Amino acid sequence: xxxxxxxxxxxxxxxxxxxxxxxxxxxxxxxxxxxxxxxxxxxxxxxxxxxxxxxxxxxxxxxxxxxxxxxxxxxxxxxxxxxxxxxxxxxxxxxxxxxxxxxxxxxxxxxxxxxxxxxxxxxxxxxxxxxxxxxxxxxxxxxxxxxxxxxxxxxxxxxxxxxxxxxxxxxxxxxxxxxxxxxxxxxxxxxxxxxxxxxxxxxxxxxxxxxxxxxxxxxxxxxxxxxxxxxxxxxxxxxxxxxxxxxxxxx
Amino acid sequence: xxxxxxxxxxxxxxxxxxxxxxxxxxxxxxxxxxxxxxxxxxxxxxxxxxxxxxxxxxxxxxxxxxxxxxxxxxxxxxxxxxxxxxxxxxxxxxxxxxxxxxxxxxxxxxxxxxxxxxxxxxxxxxxxxxxxxxxxxxxxxxxxxxxxxxxxxxxxxxxxxxxxxxxxxxxxxxxxxxxxxxxxxxxxxxxxxxxxxxxxxxxxxxxxxxxxxxxxxxxxxxxxxxxxxxxxxxxxxxxxxxxxxxxxxxx
Numbered sequence: 001x002x003x004x005x006x007x008x009x010x011x012x013x014x015x016x017x018x019x020x021x022x023x024x025x026x027x028x029x030x031x032x033x034x035x036x037x038x039x040x041x042x043x044x045x046x047x048x049x050x051x052x053x054x055x056x057x058x059x060x061x062x063x064x065x066x067x068x069x070x071x072x073x074x075x076x077x078x079x080x081x082x083x084x085x086x087x088x089x090x091x092x093x094x095x096x097x098x099x100x101x102x103x104x105x106x107x108x109x110x111x112x113x114x115x116x117x118x119x120x121x122x123x124x125x126x127x128x129x130x131x132x133x134x135x136x137x138x139x140x141x142x143x144x145x146x147x148x149x150x151x152x153x154x155x156x157x158x159x160x161x162x163x164x165x166x167x168x169x170x171x172x173x174x175x176x177x178x179x180x181x182x183x184x185x186x187x188x189x190x191x192x193x194x195x196x197x198x199x200x201x202x203x204x205x206x207x208x209x210x211x212x213x214x215x216x217x218x219x220x221x222x223x224x225x226x227x228x229x230x231x232x233x234x235x236x237x238x239x240x241x242x243x244x245x246x247x248x249x250x251x
Numbered sequence: 252x253x254x255x256x257x258x259x260x261x262x263x264x265x266x267x268x269x270x271x272x273x274x275x276x277x278x279x280x281x282x283x284x285x286x287x288x289x290x291x292x293x294x295x296x297x298x299x300x301x302x303x304x305x306x307x308x309x310x311x312x313x314x315x316x317x318x319x320x321x322x323x324x325x326x327x328x329x330x331x332x333x334x335x336x337x338x339x340x341x342x343x344x345x346x347x348x349x350x351x352x353x354x355x356x357x358x359x360x361x362x363x364x365x366x367x368x369x370x371x372x373x374x375x376x377x378x379x380x381x382x383x384x385x386x387x388x389x390x391x392x393x394x395x396x397x398x399x400x401x402x403x404x405x406x407x408x409x410x411x412x413x414x415x416x417x418x419x420x421x422x423x424x425x426x427x428x429x430x431x432x433x434x435x436x437x438x439x440x441x442x443x444x445x446x447x448x449x450x451x452x453x454x455x456x457x458x459x460x461x462x463x464x465x466x467x468x469x470x471x472x473x474x475x476x477x478x479x480x481x482x483x484x485x486x487x488x489x490x491x492x493x494x495x496x497x498x499x500x501x502x
Contacts, residue, residue, distance in 0.1 A: 018292045020282030024275065027297065031271030041269045043304065046278065046295035053294065173270070185327035188368030192329035204267055205328040207403065212463075219272060 006169045007042040008034055009061035013072040013082050014151055015049050025153040026071040033160045038169030049073060054085035062146055072151030076117040082148060087125035097124045100139055107137030133158035171223035176232045179251030180239055184216040190238055198231040217250040257420045258293040259285055260312035264333050265323035265402055266300050276404040277322040284411045287453065287472055289420030300324060305336035313397055318418060323402030327368040333399060338376035348375045351390050358388030384409035385468060386459060412455065412470055426472040427483045430502030433495050435467040441489055449482040468501040
């Protein structure tokens with residue numbers, strides 16, 4: 001555990017996200033998981049099923065982050081081009097991974113056998129290791145600092161579960177939330193001043209309109225739980241001082 | 252109307268997405284809207300509330316797409332840095348837009364007045380024009396091929412509604428609006444049935460709470476103006492049949 005900030009990027013691969021057909025769930029899922037590992041999700045890109053787009057994004061994102069995760073495009077059909085594209089980005093050939101082949105053979109023994117299409121899911125960029133998952137036969141792939149995962153959220157979740165505790169990170173970010181029935185513009189100066197008074201803390205302001213009333217939740221984030229508590233207490237006191245009710249844990 | 256493919260990019264700005272606190276809704280929302288405009292969502296990036304990250308992404312994405320949309324970071328608080336960052340990307344100063352100031356003055360007349368914090372929401376990159384919205388006082392901004400929108404999905408939706416049919420794409424889209432003092436949930440079935448009865452038409456429902464009353468505007472969209480007119484007439488008649496007043500061109 002160190003003081004330096006560890007960062008990750010996520011590359012979401014898939015026409016179904018860009019067409020609006022599928023609502024992405026992996027950004028929030030990965031972000032939440034990374035927080036616990038002490039790794040900050042620094043940037044996300046969503047690209048189409050296009051090798052050029054994937055290669056460009058992979059090479060930029062893996063170079064400037066400690067880790068790069070990808071989701072999507074590792075299934076058995078013709079539009080699943082993630083493995084080939086990442087191999088191209090890394091300048092290595094694609095090979096069939098013996099252990100992946102064995103996993104798929106076992107998995108499909110009672111499911112109609114290992115067809116050519118299914119065997120596509122045993123292909124990895126040369127040098128890749130497997131990220132096993134308990135949800136489906138097809139494994140994810142780990143090569144260098146790149147982690148190649150499924151697009152289906154519950155399968156991606158199972159792959160993250162396999163990786164839990166295995167990645168080096170820093171201090172996890174902790175957060176606390178309070179809510180207030182106030183328009184954020186009425187307390188903008190107060191928020192800024194409280195944030196400035198607490199070094200190492202970031203305050204996010206998230207307004208909403210609910211049941212005919214304007215309100216906002218204020219989220220305080222830091223790596224030190226004591227800093228979060230002190231800042232929350234100060235913010236609560238200052239909102240109280242303006243005569244407003246504050247709701248612990250947010251509205 | 253042309254055969255060429257028109258593309259757009261989306262830049263989602265906000266720590267709340269990267270921290271996992273907020274599930275993004277704007278990617279799917281924009282993608283779906285763009286489909287109707289005949290424009291393809293080609294790529295998405297999510298960046299933190301960081302000027303450097305915003306500038307880099309804006310300049311790459313606006314150069315290689317017909318349109319760039321951004322969501323997030325245009326509110327009144329200290330973490331809202333989108334306008335300043337985009338102005339920096341474009342190499343122009345930030346100015347107060349007179350019409351935006353007027354809109355905010357009008358909006359806050361009965362809401363405590365236009366404070367310095369609220370006036371921040373009238374600032375635009377020099378040369379920017381406004382994207383008005385029915386949901387809140389603060390407008391979005393249009394400058395060059397960049398469209399700067401709110402992060403709150405229903406406000407972003409209202410801004411997209413203002414832009415509907417105004418962008419050149421592969422197929423023109425027309426729309427019409429009616430308003431009704433009704434909770435949209437009371438007429439959800441009616442809206443669905445009317446939409447189903449008019450093939451090729453999409454009906455958007457945009458609820459609001461104003462002057463102590465609940466209402467909604469219903470926006471009918473299609474590529475054929477005759478279809479829009481027929482659907483609007485049907486929708487108006489069916490709302491009348493439930494005893495409700497309907498306001499032509501919306502509330």
